[in-house]
Amino acid sequence: MTIYGRSARTLRRYGPWTMVVAAAAVAAAYGINRSVPAEYRSEASILVETRTAPDLETERALVRSDAVALSAAQRVGLGKSEMLGGLELEVVPGTTVLSLVYSADNRFTAQVRARALVEAYLNYRNPATASQAPAPASSSAAGPQLISPPSLPTEPYTRPLLPDLLAGFGAGLLLGAGTALIRARSRGLIRSREDFERLAGTTVLATVPRAGRPAGTTTGLPMLLRDPGSPAAEAYRYLRARLHPTLRTSAATTILVTSPGDRQGRTAVASNLAVALAQAGRSVVLVDADLRRPVQHQVFQVPGDYGLTTLLDGDATVSEVLEDTTVPGLRVLPAGHRTGEHVDLLEGPQLARVLRALQEHCDVVVLDSAAVLSASDAIALAALSDHVLLVGDFRRTSRGSVRRALAELAEVTDGNLNTVLLNLPKSAGGLAPRPREISSVAPAPFLYGKPAARPAPDDEDAAPPSLTVPVVHGTAVSSTLYSSAAALAAEDASDAGDYDDEEPTSAFIPGLFPVPLGDEAPESSGTEETTSESEEEDRTGTAVLEPRS
Structure with missing residues (x-):
């Protein structure tokens, strides 16, 4: 039985009904116990054998046979089945003693019928002494010996009450649980996720596990605010994800x-x-x-x-x-x-x-x-x-x-x-989302743009600070920016004869956007104003280099 399963839910709902049925069954068992007619029991004990080990089961079957039971019934004027109706045969544990108990609604009737059965059994087992009185237990005969003759009961036998009450309680529980299941089935509640989907004809977007409400409140905060790390809160996020593709953007x-x-x-x-x-x-x-x-x-x-x-x-x-x-x-x-x-x-x-x-x-x-x-x-x-x-x-x-x-x-x-x-x-069929782990410790603040600490170089190995000056290559209309180091590398490549074979590539400089190099420099007109290299360098802080021909 699961905690939130169908059986537990039925038990919570129909628990009182089950207890009422069980109480009714106990009351019925008590009434039956008290309504049983009074019985008188006459008992007799027989020592089956004295020299050889007897087969007590055989002796019990012999008492119920026609040879014994029918003979005893004829003595008292009854039929065999009616004669055996009140007979009980028991074997005393660890002995060879057969206990014969006869029950009847009259104490004299019980004694008479018990005596008839004992005499018929002894006459069958000891045919030589059939015309004589039953031998006492001290006799040296090897056949069955009567230890105690049938007694005359003085008080009626009372049926034990506790076993009847326990049996009634058990039967009531079974009956109550069975009828509760039948009532639950007849109520027609939703049985599973698949059952709900079949009824609705559409997909269940999300299933939310059971979550309690704060004690003493009828309307608490939403689960996403009250307990954002719970499985129920994660189930609502799952619902949001299922609805997300259907939300309009326009x-x-x-x-x-x-x-x-x-x-x-x-x-x-x-x-x-x-x-x-x-x-x-x-x-x-x-x-x-x-x-x-x-x-x-x-x-x-x-x-x-x-x-x-x-x-x-x-x-x-x-x-x-x-x-x-x-x-x-x-x-x-x-x-x-x-x-x-x-x-x-x-x-x-x-x-x-x-x-x-x-x-x-x-x-x-x-x-x-x-x-x-x-x-x-x-x-x-x-x-x-x-x-x-x-x-x-x-x-x-x-x-x-x-x-x-x-x-x-x-x-x-x-x-x-x-x-x-x-x-x-x-x-x-419910989903069990994994709870979200929410850390209560805030991380250390991240310092954006702060360079990592580097070890300071030795004084002898420290190089003097150098400033990289951007250099502009290209024409007056289309130019490409390079660093001075890239410009020197381009000059070396040109001296080696490789510049004419490869297109120049621009190096990335933070904060500057490279402009593609033009295929050919346009011809400048005579009336166009030009700026000298020294004036341009003083104004922009960069050196202007003429493109190589």
């Missing part, structure tokens, strides 16, 4: 988060998805569109007096009612002050106008709506959304509710519906 994307019924995790998915998208660098607006039970303003601890209803009434602009949160890039639009008329406005043209205005202020709009089967709001919002996420809870969502919710959304969705499954154990 315009804002609207995502509706809903569920078949109430208390199935749609608010948790909406808030954590909004945080995950904002942490990825997107501008997100989370809209609390559940005008019946709004809670997003409590989750992010922002004022909830003004919000969506204010925009539907046209009493404010979007920027005036958006509330900033502690997450950079995430703003919340609370539900605002609500009346019965505001719910009807969600199905009017004002809603489309509000959504268009919101899209101008962000990259993604996340809508947290009411459940599909609880109100018609989700259907109106789904018609205006780019993507619809149907959230199911492995512990609460039934298969029938999923079918009905999909039927309601079928007319307003066209291939843009996906599913998310919460509280799914690994045994039912």
